[in-house]
Amino acid sequence: xxxxxxxxxxxxxxxxxxxxxxxxxxxxxxxxxxxxxxxxxxxxxxxxxxxxxxxxxxxxxxxxxxxxxxxxxxxxxxxxxxxxxxxxxxxxxxxxxxxxxxxxxxxxxxxxxxxxxxxxxxxxxxxxxxxxxxxxxxxxxxxxxxxxxxxxxxxxxxxxxxxxxxxxxxxxxxxxxxxxxxxxxxxxxxxxxxxxxxxxxxxxxxxxxxxxxxxxxxxxxxxxxxxxxxxxxxxxxxxxxxxxxxxxxxxxxxxxxxxxxxxxxxxxxxxxxxxxxxxxxxxxxxxxxxxxxxxxxxxxxxxxxxxxxxxxxxxxxxxxxxxx
Amino acid sequence: xxxxxxxxxxxxxxxxxxxxxxxxxxxxxxxxxxxxxxxxxxxxxxxxxxxxxxxxxxxxxxxxxxxxxxxxxxxxxxxxxxxxxxxxxxxxxxxxxxxxxxxxxxxxxxxxxxxxxxxxxxxxxxxxxxxxxxxxxxxxxxxxxxxxxxxxxxxxxxxxxxxxxxxxxxxxxxxxxxxxxxxxxxxxxxxxxxxxxxxxxxxxxxxxxxxxxxxxxxxxxxxxxxxxxxxxxxxxxxxxxxxxxxxxxxxxxxxxxxxxxxxxxxxxxxxxxxxxxxxxxxxxxxxxxxxxxxxxxxxxxxxxxxxxxxxxxxxxxxxxxxxx
Numbered sequence: 001x002x003x004x005x006x007x008x009x010x011x012x013x014x015x016x017x018x019x020x021x022x023x024x025x026x027x028x029x030x031x032x033x034x035x036x037x038x039x040x041x042x043x044x045x046x047x048x049x050x051x052x053x054x055x056x057x058x059x060x061x062x063x064x065x066x067x068x069x070x071x072x073x074x075x076x077x078x079x080x081x082x083x084x085x086x087x088x089x090x091x092x093x094x095x096x097x098x099x100x101x102x103x104x105x106x107x108x109x110x111x112x113x114x115x116x117x118x119x120x121x122x123x124x125x126x127x128x129x130x131x132x133x134x135x136x137x138x139x140x141x142x143x144x145x146x147x148x149x150x151x152x153x154x155x156x157x158x159x160x161x162x163x164x165x166x167x168x169x170x171x172x173x174x175x176x177x178x179x180x181x182x183x184x185x186x187x188x189x190x191x192x193x194x195x196x197x198x199x200x201x202x203x204x205x206x207x208x209x210x211x212x213x214x215x216x217x218x219x220x221x222x223x224x225x226x227x228x229x230x231x232x233x234x235x236x237x238x239x240x241x242x243x244x245x246x247x248x249x250x251x252x253x254x255x256x257x258x259x260x261x262x263x264x265x266x267x268x269x270x271x272x273x274x275x276x277x278x279x280x281x282x283x284x285x286x287x288x289x290x291x292x293x294x295x296x297x298x299x300x301x302x303x304x305x306x307x308x309x310x311x312x313x314x315x316x317x318x319x320x321x322x323x324x
Numbered sequence: 325x326x327x328x329x330x331x332x333x334x335x336x337x338x339x340x341x342x343x344x345x346x347x348x349x350x351x352x353x354x355x356x357x358x359x360x361x362x363x364x365x366x367x368x369x370x371x372x373x374x375x376x377x378x379x380x381x382x383x384x385x386x387x388x389x390x391x392x393x394x395x396x397x398x399x400x401x402x403x404x405x406x407x408x409x410x411x412x413x414x415x416x417x418x419x420x421x422x423x424x425x426x427x428x429x430x431x432x433x434x435x436x437x438x439x440x441x442x443x444x445x446x447x448x449x450x451x452x453x454x455x456x457x458x459x460x461x462x463x464x465x466x467x468x469x470x471x472x473x474x475x476x477x478x479x480x481x482x483x484x485x486x487x488x489x490x491x492x493x494x495x496x497x498x499x500x501x502x503x504x505x506x507x508x509x510x511x512x513x514x515x516x517x518x519x520x521x522x523x524x525x526x527x528x529x530x531x532x533x534x535x536x537x538x539x540x541x542x543x544x545x546x547x548x549x550x551x552x553x554x555x556x557x558x559x560x561x562x563x564x565x566x567x568x569x570x571x572x573x574x575x576x577x578x579x580x581x582x583x584x585x586x587x588x589x590x591x592x593x594x595x596x597x598x599x600x601x602x603x604x605x606x607x608x609x610x611x612x613x614x615x616x617x618x619x620x621x622x623x624x625x626x627x628x629x630x631x632x633x634x635x636x637x638x639x640x641x642x643x644x645x646x647x648x
Contacts, residue, residue, distance in 0.1 A: 089490060093425075101417075129566035130463060130621060139454060142466050144568055151486040155479045162475040166413060242453035244468055297454060 001029040004071045006059050006103065007078035008036030009043070011182055012119070016075060016226045017046050026073065027115075027234045035069065037062055037078065060099045066106035074116040075229060076103060082123060082149040083189045089148060096152035101159060108168035117233045118173040120157050120245050122218060123150035125290050135216075136292040139247055146288045161243040173245035174232045177220040177293060181316035190285040194219065197255070198262055198313055201273035202320075209255060210279030211286055218250030218293035220305070221312045222319070231301050241297055249305040251312070252292030261309035265317075325353040328395045330383050330427065331402035332360030333367070335506055336443070340399060340550045341370050350397065351439075351558045359393065361386055361402065384423045390430035398440040399553060400427060406447060406473040407513045413472060420476035425483060432492035441557045442497040444481050444569050446542060447474035449614050459540075460616040463571055470612045485567040497569035498556045501544040501617060505640035514609040518543065521579070522586055522637055525597035526644075533579060534603030535610055542574030542617035544629070545636045546643070555625050565621055573629040575636070576616030585633035589641075 003026065007013040017036060025031055036042050037055045047054050055062055059078045078099065085092030100118075107114050126146030127133040134141060145151040153175075160171040182195040193210055194217060200207035220228075228248035232240070240246070263271040295303065306312050327350065331337040341360060349355055360366050361379045371378050379386055383402045402423065409416030424442075431438050450470030451457040458465060469475040477499075484495040506519040517534055518541060524531035544552075552572040556564070564570070587595040619627065630636050 128568050130568050130570075131566070140466065142464065144566075145482065145486070146489070148486050148490070151482050155482055158469065158475050158479055162469070162472050165470070166472070242455070242468075244452050244454050246454075 001026065001031055001072040002033045002035070002069065003031055004035045004037060004069070004074045006037045006074070006076045008075075009038035009040045009046075009056075010077060012176070012179060012222060012225055012229075013038065013075070013077045014042055014046060015222050016077070016229055017042070017052070019226050019230070021046075021049055021051060026230070029072070035071070058099075060094065060102055063099070063102035063106045066103065067109035067111075070110045070112050071107070071114050072112075073114055073233065074103075074107065075119070075233070076100065076116060077119045079119070079153075080149070081187075081189055082147055082191070083187075085149040085152065086147060092148045092152055096149070097155055100156045104159065104163050104169060108163065113167055113170055115233060116160065116169050116171040117229055118156060118160050118171060119229065120153045120173045120175045121150065122175050122177050122247070122250075122290055122293055123147055124154040124157070124175060124245075126150060126288050133290060135290075136252065136294050137247070137290040138294045139244075139297050157245045164243050170237070171243070172232050172235070172240055174228055174298075175245055175247045176225055176228075177218045177248055177250040179222055179225050180219045180312055183316070183320065190282050193282070194258075197258065197274050198316065201262060201270045202266060202313075202317065205273065207274050208277045209274055210277060210282040211255060212278070212283070213256040213259065213276070214254055215286060216252060216254045216291040217286075218252050218290060219309075219312070220248060220250055221315050223315055224249065224303075224306055228298065228303050231303055235301050239301060241300070246297040247293050247295040249295040249298050249303050250293040251306040251309060253309050258309050261313055265310050265313045325350065325355055325396040326357045326359070326393065327355055328359045328361060328393070328398045330361045330398070330400045332399075333362035333364045333370075333380075334401060336500070336503060336546060336549055336553075337362065337399070337401045338366055338370060339546050340401070340553055341366070341376070343550050343554070345370075345373055345375060350554070353396070359395070382423075384418065384426055387423070387426035387430045390427070391433035394434045394436050395431070395438050396436075397438055397557065398427070398431065399443070399557070400424065400440060401443045403443070404473070405511075405513060406471055406515075407511070409473040409476065410471060416472045416476055420473070421479055424480045428483065428487050428493060432487065437491055437494055439557060440484065440493050440495040441553050442480060442484050442495060443553065444477045444497045444499045445474065446499050446501050446571070446574075446614055446617055447471055448478040448481070448499060448569075450474060450612050457614060459614075460576065460618050461571070461614040462618045463568075463621050481569045488567050494561070495567070496556050496559070496564055498552055498622075499569055499571045500549055500552075501542045501572055501574040503546055503549050504543045504636055507640070507644065514606050517606070518582075521582065521598050522640065525586060525594045526590060526637075526641065529597065531598050532601050533598055534601060534606040535579060536602070536607070537580040537583065537600070538578055539610060540576060540578045540615040541610075542576050542614060543633075543636070544572060544574055545639050547639055548573065548627075548630055552622065552627050555627055559625050563625060565624070570621040571617050571619040573619040573622050573627050574617040575630040575633060577633050582633050585637055589634050589637045
């Protein structure tokens with residue numbers, strides 16, 4: 001089979017690609033070719049694999065001829081992130097809405113109704129005066145995005161559901177939780193500290209936590225997120241239950257629980273590298289995010305939450321060793 | 325003030341235009357100019373009004389220069405209808421999604437954050453295996469469209485909410501119920517019979533009802549729909565409650581109640597012109613539609629349902645006399 005991963009050089013995309021190549025098959029079919037589409041080059045461990053073809057340019061520009069590939073399956077992870085979309089409204093619409101539509105039209109034009117998994121986001125949820133957000137959002141919660149990123153993800157979910165209803169593709173949308181611990185440098189995202197307060201101390205650096213330690217948030221690990229995307233791909237339509245989006249499982253943790261876990265794994269001195277410097281702007285953004293999420297439909301597919309935050313930290317440490 | 329009504333030559337649009345011109349003001353501001361944009365020419369009663377400027381061409385082609393107008397307010401009613409969108413997928417996306425986005429970008433470019441009322445639809449609701457639809461859909465019901473038309477309306481609701489959040493426009497979305505009794509000929513819409521079973525008998529013609537008489541549906545009258553759009557325009561943001569869409573009030577009636585009302589207004593012989601010929605295809609489509617709708621937020625704004633179906637029939641009869 002011939003697969004496409006958009007955003008395949010990214011944090012989640014490259015891990016998904018590595019796993020699929022290691023397993024050699026998906027949904028019982030041998031993977032003959034894996035196309036990685038991304039703005040950036042994937043790691044050499046991916047690009048050197050003989051089954052991998054890298055296409056390094058904006059996805060929108062690739063869509064014109066994409067129908068010629070007749071992919072059997074697609075993981076659509078390419079996306080401008082939350083902060084970028086708030087700073088540049090047109091960029092967000094182009095990167096997220098227009099690009100997704102161009103991709104869907106290319107797959108429709110191919111004519112073979114390929115299976116597609118779309119990485120949506122817990123960012124589709126938000127509070128609205130007419131729709132107060134529950135502390136724990138579920139598959140049944142009315143999405144009311146409070147960012148352009150969340151709005152575009154939600155619009156794409158519905159577009160994908162309609163292309164699926166028409167038989168142009170066999171699409172499924174999975175809402176990802178905040179994936180931690182991200183490697184690398186802090187980025188401009190308001191959620192950056194959810195990784196920073198673990199990553200920096202483990203590297204013997206001071207980290208600033210801009211919110212109070214009772215802030216709660218639904219997170220997941222890279223490996224369980226990759227597992228979630230794969231399972232959603234392999235689910236039958238009946239098991240998936242219709243065409244609406246599902247939440248992937250989350251571990252609902254407070255900042256304090258994250259730091260307790262850090263201390264359990266790495267000791268008190270490491271935890272003490274985290275300093276609290278309250279940042280009003282970031283705290284205000286975070287207060288619009290869900291405090292937790294449930295995932296009943298994902299559980300029906302056999303998916304589960306990370307068992308605790310310690311396991312997420314241990315995965316990060318093992319991952320770093322693998323890279324190093 | 326300078327107003328734009330897109331789809332202003334249509335069934336609801338032309339009635340809204342007539343009413344606004346008759347009242348001469350909106351939201352306490354004198355109406356100096358009313359631009360009617362439509363694919364078709366509006367009735368002479370509108371086009372002959374010195375305050376009216378008609379622009380007769382596809383709205384999408386008008387959007388390029390629309391920022392120059394700097395409208396104070398917009399009623400965006402232009403839309404391809406449900407049946408058209410099912411028959412021609414690209415037409416639906418172009419007429420509903422692309423055109424709305426081009427309109428929003430023109431208003432954003434104008435830079436004066438105009439107020440905009442968008443006519444969304446009860447078609448955003450539908451049953452999904454994971455989200456069974458309640459018999460009566462409310463403002464709180466999770467929309468799960470089962471048509472391209474409903475999908476595009478829902479996507480536009482969220483797009484408008486985000487343009488509003490960014491301050492580019494001051495937008496509000498109101499979900500219209502099925503507006504009856506439509507004048508003219510039957511059209512290809514599956515809902516056509518909801519008007520036909522009243523209109524044809526009143527014109528001494530036989531009408532075919534393709535569904536059983538226990539089928540229930542949320543309907544409203546042209547005048548209360550126009551009132552709803554005007555009230556939503558005039559509502560403060562606080563009274564409207566946030567940026568999510570609201571249902572306009574509905575009268576939830578069965579076909580039997582509609583025909584009882586017809587008999588009450590026009591007599592038994594008129595009712596007997598309605599023949600039942602069950603049509604599996606139409607019945608299947610209708611079974612995916614809400615059986616009723618509630619409108620708690622509209623009620624907060626002082627809007628109410630038609631008091632009974634007799635009043636809707638009487639409005640139609642009076643309206644026909646006015647035209648004739």
